[in-house]
Amino acid sequence: MQANSREEALEALAASRWRVAAALTVAMLVAYLGFILLVAFNKPLMGQQITPGLSIGILLGVLVILAAWVLTGLYILWANGKYDRALHQYRDGK
């Protein structure tokens, strides 16, 4: 019984990590492929300037780089907080 519930706890822990990892990977993929597809399909839009010197393309490119930071940061926040707490609980339950 004891072993079973511990096994379930680890399974839940593993599932939560893969879920978060997959969601964030998909988010990065969507942001990046979205950018690339705009570059490929809608060059005029990307060339449009918001203010003289700043085209939509440059803005979006910089935003994708910022998105990479933000998504990694979100993962670190989640992992250092919730995930590590659950992991400690699991370890202590040993």
Added chain:
Amino acid sequence: MNPTTPLGTQLGQPNTTAIIFFLLFVGITLAITYWAARKTKTTSEFFAAGGGVSAAQNGFALAGDFMSAASFLGIAGLVALSGFDGLIYSVGWLVGWPVVTFLIAEPLRNLGKYTFADVVAYRLKQTPVRLSAAFGTLAVVSFYLIAQMVGAGNLIHLLFGLSYETAVVIVGAVMILYVLFGGMIATTWVQIVKAVLLLAGATALALAVLYKFGFSPVALFNEAATQYGAETLAPGKLVSSPLEAISLGLALMFGTAGLPHILMRFYTVPDAKAARSSVFYATGLIGYFYLVTFILGFGASVLVGRAAITGVDKGGNMAAPMLAEVVGGTGFLGFISAVAFATILAVVAGLTLSGAAALSHDLWSTVVRKGKAPESEQLKVARIASLALGILAIILGVIFKGQNVAFMVGLAFAIAASGNFPALLLSMAWKNFTTRGAVACMLTGTFTAVVLIFLSPTVQVDLLHNAAAPFPLKNPGIITIPLAFVVGVVVSLLFPEREAAERFAEVRHRMHVGAPTPSLPAPEAPVSTPPAVVRPSKA
């Protein structure tokens, strides 16, 4: 070769400042190597710096491994000559890093010891998996190494006026010293010193440029648009077809998560948490670096001028050094040139070390000696492998002189993304992955990537000057990455392996909770599995 004086640049002339800075860098890093050599007595110290590198240090070292001279000089040049298109590359090269953080870094640290093959082979049969993984690793390392060495020879020839062969021999010899004597400890510190110098140099150069535009990047872009037309700020010819774009994008994104010299860095930190944080630092540093490089490219096109840049080097690789000369004089040119030289050294050292790990740890210790090689023998083989790879790098660098090897970086990423990444991910995430599945997955990915690149326009049209190519895409990622996954899954389902599935519980435990003590991974004799999880395999 280049009529440098009429163009008013000191490029290609022996530059005293550059030589002094370069000698200073080599002197300091060799002193580090001497210090590291005395601390490098075990294989763990040689391959993984004894696991004693902090998250921040490893973040800088990861960034150092990734920020090659090609991405510094190449992207600056691409932006200088074609504007916006350079940003597409910067973005592509960065987006692989978050994926490494989410999917790879922590499980890899918990499951492996020195190479990514440790992880794939953990619950599978050692010999076939190690052989295939070493094959993939050596393929990636060789192609990446050739591209770096040939690039190094050309760049140093242009920057310092040294002969191509001399440059290749200097890079090879100094790199051998780092790896042979200092192992991962020295290589890590060389990367850190190089990353700091490169970031500082690029930042100083960008500030000097922005100073002229009231610290407004937008004013700089606007000036570029005034000089070269508004299309500078819009996508140009780089991305011609959407399929091509996605294919290249996938290879760049997942290739980072399959580069052996990057994966190896995660074993240098004490635990999974440090591995996680180190990629966060690396992502920040690399993203910042690419944004700065973008400014440098536009700065060069406005302040140096496209005609002057292509006058020195058609590929635009000298844009950043020329910009340094324009804004800071010969001294600054010397500094940036020395940093570019140092950059190549450091990247080549990291690659060689990961190749040596595959040869010594995967092939010799595990396959040939079945894990029975004593520590001293493993270390000796590792050193011989480093020396051999270093010499091979010099020879290949000389052989490929004057060849257009740019496609080899794409090839290295394609193999890493299709040969290494799918097997790595499946082995960590999928219970029913088997030995045959892993071998089929890795070999399919590696071979199809090589064959399709050979049949692609990059090789057939650009290199061999044929009229058309049998395979239409320049990068095969969109075909080879899914294919490797499908082959891995199908072969695993066709040939189930009970033991591998049963040991998945152990893998999962270790992947999340970590090793009980920093001890051996992938034991030949399986650690006993908790009874509750021995379920009949569903496959």
